[in-house]
Amino acid sequence: TERTREIGIRKSLGARKQDILLQFLIEAVTVTSIGGVIGVMVGFALAYAIAIVIGFPPQISLTAAVLGVAVSTFVGIISGIYPAWQAAKLDPIEALRAD
DSSP states (O other), rough: OTTTHHHHHHHHHOOHHHHHHHHEEEEEEEHHHHHHHHHHHHHHHHHHHHHHHHHHHOOOOHHHHHHHHHHHHHHHHHHHHHHHHHHTTOOOOHHHHOO
8 A cells, every 4th residue: 555665664663553553543533533523624614604594493303413423432442443453453563565
């Protein structure tokens, strides 16, 4: 993959499997959490815009917003586990040899 050399360099400099695994999981959670927050903000903006057009106050649930971000974060964890595990088990010599 595109990050194979980076993983090889980190492992050759002493990074443990847990370090690589944690890095990839943190990246996945960060990206999906930010996506969830942006999605909630866009949803709020659209709800207010539609409310202005139709003349009714928006019915926005804070619980739904928090749940949306939580589900997004959970999906990030689940979808990040396998790639993180694959990256963590790479052999540093083979990773540095990769093109």
